[in-house]
Amino acid sequence: xxxxxxxHPHVPGPSLWPxxxxxxxxxxxxxVIISWWVAGLGGLIALAFAxxxxxxxxxxxxxxxxxxxxxxxxxAAAADAPATATxxxxxxxxxxxxxxxxxxxxxxxxxxxxxxxxxxxxxxVAPAFLKQGQKDHDLGPISDFPEGKYxxxxxxxxxxxxxxxxxxxxxxxxxxxxxxxxxxxxxxxxAHLGCPVQANGPLDEKNTKTFGDVTLIPTVSIAGFGCPCxxxxxxxxxxxxxxxxxxxxxxxxxxxxxxRLFIGKPFSVSHVDGAGSSAVIHKWAFSFxxxxxxxxxxxxxxxxxxx
Ligand code: FES
Numbered sequence: 001x002x003x004x005x006x007x008h009p010h011v012p013g014p015s016l017w018p019x020x021x022x023x024x025x026x027x028x029x030x031x032v033i034i035s036w037w038v039a040g041l042g043g044l045i046a047l048a049f050a051x052x053x054x055x056x057x058x059x060x061x062x063x064x065x066x067x068x069x070x071x072x073x074x075x076a077a078a079a080d081a082p083a084t085a086t087x088x089x090x091x092x093x094x095x096x097x098x099x100x101x102x103x104x105x106x107x108x109x110x111x112x113x114x115x116x117x118x119x120x121x122x123x124x125v126a127p128a129f130l131k132q133g134q135k136d137h138d139l140g141p142i143s144d145f146p147e148g149k150y151x152x153x154x155x156x157x158x159x160x161x162x163x164x165x166x167x168x169x170x171x172x173x174x175x176x177x178x179x180x181x182x183x184x185x186x187x188x189x190x191a192h193l194g195c196p197v198q199a200n201g202p203l204d205e206k207n208t209k210t211f212g213d214v215t216l217i218p219t220v221s222i223a224g225f226g227c228p229c230x231x232x233x234x235x236x237x238x239x240x241x242x243x244x245x246x247x248x249x250x251x252x253x254x255x256x257x258x259x260r261l262f263i264g265k266p267f268s269v270s271h272v273d274g275a276g277s278s279a280v281i282h283k284w285a286f287s288f289x290x291x292x293x294x295x296x297x298x299x300x301x302x303x304x305x306x307x
Pocket of ligand 1: 230
């Protein structure tokens with residue numbers, strides 16, 4: 001005699017592995033934006049849960065799930081044969097089909113998901129591995145920079161890209177510091193939304209110098225920098241003094257080679273204490289306009305969308 005036949009297909013029970021896998025992917029994507037360590041952790045989580053998930057899916061159907069056959073109750077062995085055949089036929093027909101449908105659905109979903117997300121992730125990640133036109137650039141002999149006055153320097157960050165790569169920096173020679181020339185080099189990108197800030201004061205345009213792709217325009221005397229977009233104002237050290245900017249103006253590193261000034265990579269600044277060669281610069285990794293680099297807001301808004 002056999003137990004009543006189980007008409008329900010045997011599918012794997014509910015599992016938490018997909019949830020863990022999804023969490024790992026989310027951590028990975030967040031890590032791509034904020035930190036490679038977090039991205040690595042996300043990748044490990046996703047891999048671990050993917051392994052457990054796949055292992056569950058590919059594990060065979062336990063025989064315990066198959067319809068059980070009661071011990072023969074006096075019938076001949078031949079009486080069991082049809083029941084056993086029914087069990088095998090049932091297992092071969094039902095479970096493999098449902099398993100095939102489940103795996104093919106997951107596979108198809110994965111392929112579609114990959115096609116949709118791969119380009120977006122590629123555009124998001126690729127810039128981090130590409131050259132960003134931040135090579136040192138020769139701005140000319142340091143004698144072209146009068147002490148205590150800003151000079152507006154423009155140059156092409158990448159000549160192969162032409163004028164679209166033109167950058168502007170405010171350069172001030174601060175005199176000697178411990179026997180070395182000291183410079184303040186401030187970016188013209190507003191720390192609010194990136195508009196080009198202007199020098200608040202007259203320019204000495206008749207003494208403009210040009211060589212190669214570099215143009216140097218001396219200023220007469222400036223009272224700081226102002227942004228024409230939303231009224232952001234900065235003092236002569238680049239500190240925000242009014243308007244919506246979230247921090248001080250970015251600065252550039254520099255080096256002196258054979259008596260010439262080379263402008264280097266930009267970095268962000270929360271604020272500057274003091275002025276000139278004795279200024280204390282509170283330096284941070286280069287951040288985008290509108291991005292807080294310290295304080296409570298940097299914790300409240302830790303992730304910036306791709307710019
Ligand atoms: S972009 Fe400069 S104040 Fe808004």
